[in-house]
Amino acid sequence: MELKVYHCPPTRSVRIVWALEELGLPYETKRVxxxxxxxxxxxxxxxSPTGKVPVFYDGDRxxxxxxxxxxxxxxxxxxGRLSRRPTDADYGEFLQWIHYGEAxxxxxxxxxxxxxxLLPENQRIEAMKVWALGECKNACGFIENSLGDRPCxxxxxxxxxxxxxxxxxxxIRLSGESKSIFGPKTAEYYRRLTGRPAWIKATQ
Ligand SMILES: N[C@@H](CCC(=O)N[C@@H](CS)C(=O)NCC(=O)O)C(=O)O
Known part of the structure; x- marks a missing residue:
């Protein structure tokens, strides 16, 4: 097994290194x-066939x-560690959340x-920011209501x-707007996740 990540924190390559660390798999990173x-x-x-990061190699694939x-x-x-099987009761929720986080x-x-x-100030459009803020609040409201008293x-x-x-x-936190977007449970959840050693390693 030869696993290689083109790593560029704080881009989405963080997710891959975070998972590799949590799973305890051997891997190599190439900084970009x-x-x-x-x-x-x-x-x-x-x-990178899409021209984006991250790109990951398993051998030459x-x-x-x-x-x-x-x-x-x-x-x-x-x-299948950190994953779910179709026979698990929460298999549907597992698929929902892994895809909700991106899609x-x-x-x-x-x-x-x-x-x-990212955009220079003179290219920003206030209505787009308001739209994005509203949608991020809606998504984080879904997370807030779903968390209840659960740690994960x-x-x-x-x-x-x-x-x-x-x-x-x-x-969302990097946007500087998370205070008005995260509910209290979501803020705590984010704090717990970003305190994990694997997260810290992935973001260095
Ligand atoms: N859905 C893709 C998104 C990939 C993506 O948009 N990558 C961003 C960084 S997180 C990127 O390469 N941006 C630079 C660009 O678009 O030129 C994934 O989850 O890997």
Whole structure:
């Protein structure tokens, strides 16, 4: 097994390194700078088929999509640890949350960070920021209501669903707007996740 991550914190490569650490798998990282000009070059395009980060290699097989890669690692190399089987009672919720963290939240968290941090101020559009804020509040309201008194989104046990959501909460936090978006339980949940040694290693 030769697992290699092109790693670029604080991008979504964090999810993959976080999962590798939690699963205790051996891996190698190659650091790459978040440089959109470099991402257009033939050199980078030969490494990353989408031109984006993260890109992950299992031997000479290149894979993209951070959440899918965490699921692949668990199923292929860790006996399904941090994952769920179709026979598990919460299998549906597991799939829902791993995908919600990217497909349900990613577009709005991305829009929010674009409108608060990434775009030059003279290119920002207030209505887009308001839209993104509203959608991020809605998504975090769903998380807040679902958490109840649970330490993790599926209950007592940490899973890949927490990795998917935890990263997206981090992206929202980087926007500088999380105080008005996170409910109290979500803020605590985010604090717990980002205190984990594997998270700390993945974000260094
Ligand atoms: N859904 C993809 C998203 C990949 C993505 O959008 N990556 C961003 C960084 S987190 C990127 O490469 N941005 C630079 C660019 O778009 O040029 C995943 O989860 O891996």
């Amino acid at each position: 700078a978040l440089d959109r000009e470099y991402f257009k070059t033939p050199e980078w395009r030969a490494i 290149a894979l993209v999509e951070s959440v899918a890669i965490t699921h692949y690692l668990s199923e292929k190399y860790a006996g 349900g939240m990613g577009p709005y968290a991305g829009m929010l960070i674009g409108q608060t941090r 989104i599926l209950g007592a046990d940490f899973s890949l669903a927490d990795i998917s959501l935890g990263y997206m909460l981090h992206l």
